[in-house]
Amino acid sequence: xxxxxxxxxxxxxxxxxxxxxxxxxxxxxxxxxxxxxxxxxxxxxxxxxxxxxxxxxxxxxxxxxxxxxxxxxxxxxxxxxxxxxxxxxxxxxxxxxxxxxxxxxxxxxxxxxxxxxxxxxxxxxxxxxxxxxxxxxxxxxxxxxxxxxxxxxxxxxxx
Amino acid sequence: xxxxxxxxxxxxxxxxxxxxxxxxxxxxxxxxxxxxxxxxxxxxxxxxxxxxxxxxxxxxxxxxxxxxxxxxxxxxxxxxxxxxxxxxxxxxxxxxxxxxxxxxxxxxxxxxxxxxxxxxxxxxxxxxxxxxxxxxxxxxxxxxxxxxxxxxxxxxxxx
DNA sequence: TATTGTTATACTCTATAACTATA
DNA sequence: TATAGTTATAGAGTATAACAATA
Numbered sequence: 001x002x003x004x005x006x007x008x009x010x011x012x013x014x015x016x017x018x019x020x021x022x023x024x025x026x027x028x029x030x031x032x033x034x035x036x037x038x039x040x041x042x043x044x045x046x047x048x049x050x051x052x053x054x055x056x057x058x059x060x061x062x063x064x065x066x067x068x069x070x071x072x073x074x075x076x077x078x079x080x081x082x083x084x085x086x087x088x089x090x091x092x093x094x095x096x097x098x099x100x101x102x103x104x105x106x107x108x109x110x111x112x113x114x115x116x117x118x119x120x121x122x123x124x125x126x127x128x129x130x131x132x133x134x135x136x137x138x139x140x141x142x143x144x145x146x147x148x149x150x151x152x153x154x155x156x157x158x159x
Numbered sequence: 160x161x162x163x164x165x166x167x168x169x170x171x172x173x174x175x176x177x178x179x180x181x182x183x184x185x186x187x188x189x190x191x192x193x194x195x196x197x198x199x200x201x202x203x204x205x206x207x208x209x210x211x212x213x214x215x216x217x218x219x220x221x222x223x224x225x226x227x228x229x230x231x232x233x234x235x236x237x238x239x240x241x242x243x244x245x246x247x248x249x250x251x252x253x254x255x256x257x258x259x260x261x262x263x264x265x266x267x268x269x270x271x272x273x274x275x276x277x278x279x280x281x282x283x284x285x286x287x288x289x290x291x292x293x294x295x296x297x298x299x300x301x302x303x304x305x306x307x308x309x310x311x312x313x314x315x316x317x318x
Numbered sequence: 319t320a321t322t323g324t325t326a327t328a329c330t331c332t333a334t335a336a337c338t339a340t341a
Numbered sequence: 342t343a344t345a346g347t348t349a350t351a352g353a354g355t356a357t358a359a360c361a362a363t364a
Contacts, residue, residue: 004236022301027289029308034193036312051330070345077163079333084347089330106340106345130186133314141310142181148304149188153195155292212354228323238356243324248353265322265363 033133040131048123054090058112058120066099066109095119192292199290207282213249217271217279225258225268254278 045055053076060075061067069087073080087110090096095116101107112120137145204211212235219234220226228246232239246269249255254275260266271279296304 022298022305023289023294023296024287025305026296026301026308027287027293029305029312030192030196030293031286033189033308033311034197037189038193038197053331068345078331080346081334081348082332086331104341104345108346127190128183128186130182133311134186134189135182136314137182137185137310139181141307142185144303145307145311146181146184146188148300148307149185149192151296151300152192152292152304153188155295210353229321237354239323240325240357241355245354263322263364267323 036133037131040127044123044126047126048119050119050123053086054095055123057086057090058095058116058123061096061110062112062117062120066111068101068107069110072110090116195292196290199286203282203285206285207278209278209282212245213254214282216245216249217254217275217282220255220269221271221276221279225270227260227266228269231269249275 041055042052045052048055050058056076057072061072064071069083070080072087073083076083076086087096087098091098094113097111097113099109099111101109134142134145200214201211204214207214209217215235216231220231223230228242229239231246232242235242235245246255246257250257253272256270256272258268258270260268293301293304
């Protein structure tokens with residue numbers, strides 16, 4: 001059983017507003033929204049009994065499989081030694097499969113099994129449903145939100 | 160050393176757009192923005208050598224301290240047994256302090272030390288700075304974003 | 319009896335370092 | 342010598358279950 005908090009999530013944001021500048025207001029609002037919404041990921045992961053790391057592997061590897069394990073370590077920004085255990089567990093669950101590269105026998109190519117793809121699709125469908133705070137908005141508010149966030153996504157990356 | 164990913168973060172969002180409805184567009188945009196931004200928390204946590212769980216405890220407990228450990232377990236939505244170790248480690252770092260409740264000697268009241276508050280303030284200041292994708296927006300875009308997100312925050316909780 | 323916190327145990331995720339097999 | 346993956350070891354975050362002290 002996953003314990004459920006009985007209190008509204010306390011915010012990690014500094015108690016005192018630091019500034020009224022638009023940039024701070026926008027960041028503060030986004031911060032608070034993320035605080036409220038980011039519980040959805042772990043809760044969906046728990047629904048499918050999938051640890052977050054495995055869920056990330058499943059989604060990030062599927063579109064580019066089969067890939068060498070070093071590539072996964074790179075994608076996950078973690079040490080290669082972790083990938084061994086991660087892939088071990090996912091292989092035991094029948095989600096992934098190790099294949100040997102014919103040209104370089106040091107390399108193990110990781111493929112997503114049919115069961116892995118099926119699970120990914122089920123999780124996808126579950127994640128695609130807008131959570132209540134979004135669904136509750138009017139269509140106009142939803143469009144305004146999508147547009148405002150679109151500007152964030154269009155902003156050039158940190159470099 | 161924390162390994163840095165050399166590739167753009169792949170998205171966990173379903174590859175195929177599921178719908179054009181405003182609710183889905185808004186949710187999808189928010190999802191992608193969160194994906195892009197949520198790396199800031201761990202990176203700030205790493206800067207201060209603070210695991211995320213400890214950071215949450217520090218911020219959520221500080222405003223209401225001193226509190227019984229069960230209250231922390233409730234706030235963190237985790238089992239009480241974890242709080243023992245969490246508080247152990249934070250007490251060793253001098254961030255928290257166990258006190259005994261005079262009226263009920265089963266209860267340990269957790270207080271944040273002066274050092275704990277100082278660390279919280281330093282982290283606060285660091286988090287208050289809008290990340291580049293937000294800072295890069297025009298003031299008008301920032302205001303629109305704050306307003307659109309305000310509607311999400313005003314939406315009634317899931318209940 | 320019920321509650322608070324601890325301990326014991328186990329599993330997952332992370333890191334570093336040493337190892338192997340290949341190249 | 343260098344690279345891909347593994348194993349060994351360690352520490353943090355979780356869970357469940359059994360326990361001691363207190364109410």
